[in-house]
Amino acid sequence: MEKYVVIGNPIRHSLSPAMQNRIFQELGMEAEYNSVLIEENAFETEIKKLMDSGIRGFNITTPFKERILPFLDELEPLAADSGAVNTVLRKDDKWYGFNTDGKGYLEGLEEIRPITEKDSILITGAGGASKAIYLALKNHTNARITVANRTANKAVEMTKDNDNHHAMTLQEAEKNLADFTIIIQTTSIGLEASKNTSPISLTNLTKGTICSDIIYNPAETAFLKEAKENGAIIQNGLPMFVNQGALAFEIWTGVKPERTLMKEAVLEQLGGN
Structure with missing residues (x-):
């Protein structure tokens, strides 16, 4: 066997x-x-x-x-x-x-709708899952991508090879949320913490933005709950x-x-x- x-x-x-x-x-x-x-x-x-x-x-x-x-x-x-x-x-x-994380993620995201050059994507977090997702998006779409991390260094390192992609801190991302059509939550705040804590405030979200969390259990994290309350289209990590x-x-x-x-x-x- x-x-x-x-x-x-x-x-x-x-x-x-x-x-x-x-x-x-x-x-x-x-x-x-x-x-x-x-x-x-x-x-x-x-x-x-x-x-x-x-x-x-x-x-x-x-x-x-x-x-x-x-x-x-x-x-x-x-x-x-x-x-x-x-x-x-x-x-x-x-x-x-x-x-297989990046390709698997992108295939799931495109179940909502195709990603086009008109999209501006925010990825929060700069760990291993974030980098795989960033590379899949960079290699297979023409969207503009911004990576935001608590400290910007890792995000800068990730995006340095492409003039069309950018890095910023989570605080900067919160202020500029209305600029993004897709927001992807990859920070590992812990499965228990994710039920009650969102790594980023979504107050400035534009209605109709796609908000995606790579966590699948709980099915609706605090990040996704807040996104839904602000009129977003939501998808968990399933x-x-x-x-x-x-x-x-x-x-x-x-x-x-x-x-x-x-x-x-x-x-x-x-x-x-």
């Missing part, structure tokens, strides 16, 4: 096992997918043990997407450019790193979560999974929480 896991800390909240196992069962594959908690101070020892266990592939979530890089033999271009990996495949005794998982499944197996089944599996788990 082929074995797959997702690693992270915390990991108890992850619904990846429910989602991936649904597809393995549906396709009659001899495979199983579990979650593994790895302690931050034991990462090097634990990751080597995992990679020596005969595992075929794994996903990586916070806070290990950058720390996995030295353990991999090759990176696909997007993973190399973003400096973060969320999907790993063992093939011919080599370990390959991929990043489409990104399903899409990145589907892309990972395809990397591991060569099979395109049925995404509606993956979404159903996640919603069933969320309903049971």
